[in-house]
Amino acid sequence: MRARDLAITCTTVTYDTPAAEVVRILARDDSAGLIVVDDAGRPALVLPATQVLRLAVPVYMQDDPVLARVVDEATADVFLGELGGRTVRECLPERAASPPVVEDDATVLEMAALMASSRVPLVAVVDARRVLRGVVTLHLLLDHVLGGDQ
Amino acid sequence: MRARDLAITCTTVTYDTPAAEVVRILARDDSAGLIVVDDAGRPALVLPATQVLRLAVPVYMQDDPVLARVVDEATADVFLGELGGRTVRECLPERAASPPVVEDDATVLEMAALMASSRVPLVAVVDARRVLRGVVTLHLLLDHVLGGDQ
Numbered sequence: 001m002r003a004r005d006l007a008i009t010c011t012t013v014t015y016d017t018p019a020a021e022v023v024r025i026l027a028r029d030d031s032a033g034l035i036v037v038d039d040a041g042r043p044a045l046v047l048p049a050t051q052v053l054r055l056a057v058p059v060y061m062q063d064d065p066v067l068a069r070v071v072d073e074a075t076a077d078v079f080l081g082e083l084g085g086r087t088v089r090e091c092l093p094e095r096a097a098s099p100p101v102v103e104d105d106a107t108v109l110e111m112a113a114l115m116a117s118s119r120v121p122l123v124a125v126v127d128a129r130r131v132l133r134g135v136v137t138l139h140l141l142l143d144h145v146l147g148g149d150q
Numbered sequence: 151m152r153a154r155d156l157a158i159t160c161t162t163v164t165y166d167t168p169a170a171e172v173v174r175i176l177a178r179d180d181s182a183g184l185i186v187v188d189d190a191g192r193p194a195l196v197l198p199a200t201q202v203l204r205l206a207v208p209v210y211m212q213d214d215p216v217l218a219r220v221v222d223e224a225t226a227d228v229f230l231g232e233l234g235g236r237t238v239r240e241c242l243p244e245r246a247a248s249p250p251v252v253e254d255d256a257t258v259l260e261m262a263a264l265m266a267s268s269r270v271p272l273v274a275v276v277d278a279r280r281v282l283r284g285v286v287t288l289h290l291l292l293d294h295v296l297g298g299d300q
């Protein structure tokens with residue numbers, strides 16, 4: 001079993017996608033994260049769900065979550081207000097970690113090792129031209145490995 | 151809306167649970183992570199799914215995922231073999247980060263800020279005696295916040 005056999009399609013976004021839209025896609029898809037692709041369809045970045053949340057929660061609240069207590073109710077307006085009309089590019093730190101990407105002939109253990117070391121519960125699967133072919137999530141991988149074991 | 155209103159029950163484990171069992175529970179429940187409780191039912195540790203994977207994948211493969219390529223197929227035997235009969239306690243690093251825990255009157259934004267800063271997509275919700283009452287996952291939280299917005 002190789003990466004290409006396990007990979008499923010996923011919603012992708014670009015650096016120009018509004019960040020508020022990214023948060024909405026994550027909520028809608030219940031996905032472990034989203035993949036940012038460049039103009040050629042190559043994965044440029046993998047955004048785990050918690051990093052997407054980092055886009056939406058004001059930085060001073062992340063530094064001290066108790067400060068978030070003063071806002072009694074989080075409406076979509078409050079939550080997404082921080083993002084304004086900014087795009088993914090405008091919300092990201094200047095230097096992002098290289099995305100967890102494997103070629104489509106990667107083994108299951110290779111993907112598991114990459115998820116473990118990157119602490120991101122999904123990997124992007126690309127072909128020989130680095131074009132995105134799909135993603136493999138941690139749960140998809142565990143289901144495969146332990147499928148005959150439960 | 152407070153933490154107590156959003157919290158759902160979750161499977162808990164203890165420091166004495168076999169690590170292989172923890173991996174199986176994670177696969178079975180498709181959960182974002184698991185909570186380790188002490189004898190009094192207080193959350194001692196939150197294990198995100200990627201950290202559970204770190205228990206199962208040999209360390210030398212995490213350091214260099216390409217080494218994982220030499221093992222062509224990951225069976226449950228190969229995957230869980232690394233764990234042997236070890237317990238959660240025996241697999242963990244000596245110093246673990248303090249778990250993301252909130253009291254049951256925490257606000258939605260407080261939980262979001264904690265998930266964003268800890269990079270763990272769930273928080274444990276405790277009562278005044280620090281006993282675990284349930285968990286709030288990132289997706290549960292986003293569904294609540296954006297429910298009226300999609």
